[in-house]
Amino acid sequence: MDRNRLHNKVASMRRSLFDQGYLDDQFIQLEDLQDDTNPNFVQEVVTLFYNDSARLIQNIEQALNSRPIDFCKLDDYMHQFKGSSSSIGAKKVTNECTAFREYCNAENAEGCIRSFQQVKQEYAILKRKLEVYLQTVRQASQTA
């Protein structure tokens, strides 16, 4: 793919990520931080997020599987997870986290479990999309 097409592709992918609500303004903050001294900053942060949050996801799973459910701990984990995801601008994921916390506060186990499925789903979708997007970005920057 020639450079222009790649760049166009990047632009349109990016636009759609925002338009469809997967990413929000915070992601732009990350992009703004990227510069020549740190040309892969966005990629690094996203990678770090996914690696670190895997641990949190696991903790939440465990907490949801234990009986009785410790809602306090659950809320705690989710709070951390939400903080993390919001810091990279993962809008849909963050929204699902908020919904989850509501169920958690209500101590609604069923609701929590269902909601968490949503969280994981959005999390996975975004991960894929970002991977593709960032890969395209890399390609575009390489084809100078």
Added chain:
Amino acid sequence: MNVSSAKGSMSISSSTSTWKAGDTISDQFPAGLRVLVVDDDPTCLMILEKMLIACLYKVTKCNRAEMALSKLRENKNGYDIVLSDVHMPDMDGFKLLEHIGLEMDLPVIMMSADDGKQVVMKGVTHGACDYLIKPVRIEALKNIWQHVVRKRKNEWKEFEQSGSVEEGDRQPKQSDDADYSSSANEGNWKGSKKRKDEEEETDERDDTSTLKKPRVVWSVELHQQFVAAVNQLGIDKAVPKKILELMNVPGLTRENVASHLQKYRLYLRRLSGVSQHQSNLSTIISAQDPTFGSLSSLSGLDLQTLAATGQLPAQSLARLQAAGLGRATAKSGVPITLVDQRNIFSFENPKLRFGEGQQQHMTNKQQVNLLHGIPTTMEPKQLVSLRHAAQSIGNMNMQVPPHGAQSSQNNPLLMQMGQQQQQSRGQILVDSAINHAPRLSSSMGQPILSNGIATNVSSRNGIPENIRAPGYSQTPSMLNFPMNHASELPGNSFPLGSTPGVSNLTSKGAFQEDVNSEIKGSGGFMPSYDVFNDLNQHKPRSWELQNVGMAFDTSQHSNSLQGNLDITQSALGQQGFSSGQMNGHNRSAAVASKAMFSTGDAKELGSAQNVNQHLNNLLVDNTIRVKSERVCDTNPANIFPDHFGQDDLMSALLKQQESVASSENEFDFDGYSMNNIPV
């Protein structure tokens, strides 16, 4: 730069010299600002670091609070500002905040994804300069340097004020330059932030001003020496210069002491305000308000400051002092700011007061071991303060009230007074506690508890008292409380149990430290010091838990007023003390309560102190004439109206004032309608 006074020059000239980067940095300020960022989330940490670097700051990051603290400690002057997450696994962000405030006095900004009001409030009360909601944007970080400047400026100003005598020219303006100076300078005169009262002895400044003063780390022993000195001098007389002399620590400057004293006072205030539970009893003793020293001097302090400076973390202090006491650190740790209505004025104070009151009851001017029932878990500091408080009770019972009373009105004076009271109370209490630790636990235990409870109540109730405060705020001398009784303040004697208000009264009595200081109405507080007298009479135990609330010695009440408000509104009602629950402005209540107590009843002192907290409101409300003996006599029922508007409190207080008869033992609570006590 003004070199006229070492201090002044310190800031200016030294600032540049101490400025890390050297003189060039000052030109580029805020570039080069040394930021320490703490967050356990690696993603956030990475992003923050990058953002801060983009702002041209010098960033140090760590993902653990303990690590951050040790970095700060090993390089005391190496950072200008700290950014910390609230939620961290190894240590609560607020706790870290307190440690930093106490030990290094750096501006701290809290961050969290949680934007709930409670949490943000907690940040404020623990002394955070700012609170950022995550995700943090770079724009928010671009301006954090303002907190550094502001802090330096305030310190400078305070410094100036205290030393104003000497140099008129060294003015806060210079502080602007100084502000940019690195934190190296700060250490010295940090404490001076708004502690005007402390700074009264300006002359002393010259002894220590040096251009560059390295930050002092207050170790446990050093702090204990400090507390001992403060107690020895008496909270009202504890001025930096004298403390410095007593401590006799080479290399320690007056500014260091001043700065630390300020923090200590806030800490004490916070302690008294926050403790709500019985367990707080011990902490209460720590007398929260370090600034308590003298009512009049309080004037400079405004709640804000207190709140801000209330960084004295209970925990830190506890840590510092708790060596043997193992006391529960000040519960509230939160500055007595008005915001923390619940128990800003922890019952602790009231409790202490009771102890004191009781003690006082026995000996007017003696050190009351108010603490005798108080569990000696109190930290040494607390004990010291208790003791001190006991002493001071005689003299200054009412200091605190002003504080509380005014809170509603935000009279700085009042607040200060309240603060001071608390402090002094705390000190007294502590001292007493220390001295009488064994006794305390047994005897005080109860009262304290009740205090705690009462304080809560009283704090609420106290508000009415505070209402009056507004009026009083004007007169810094609010402390007019008839301190005559000081020694007598039954503090504990008043049947605090009955009404929270009462408890306040007692505390007031406690405050009465100076028998002669009458609480003139003009002072704004309460003419009803009589209450204290009565209080004195009761046996210390008289204040049952119920009463305790009220009786919380005014000292406490300022703090506790808030917290306790909810609790025993009715209780207070009885006493008529609504310790100044005023809208959560314990301070005023405390003041009010103080005023009330100032009936010159030394006995009351004891109680006054406790009440103080609550009383803050009470004080203001002269109506709280607490009948010494009964705390619960007055019909508590209406004592606490639900919302005690400050105005109501003030008016109540004013009313009370007028009606303040000299009859010491009369607590006419009728005047107080606790109705206004905001619950």
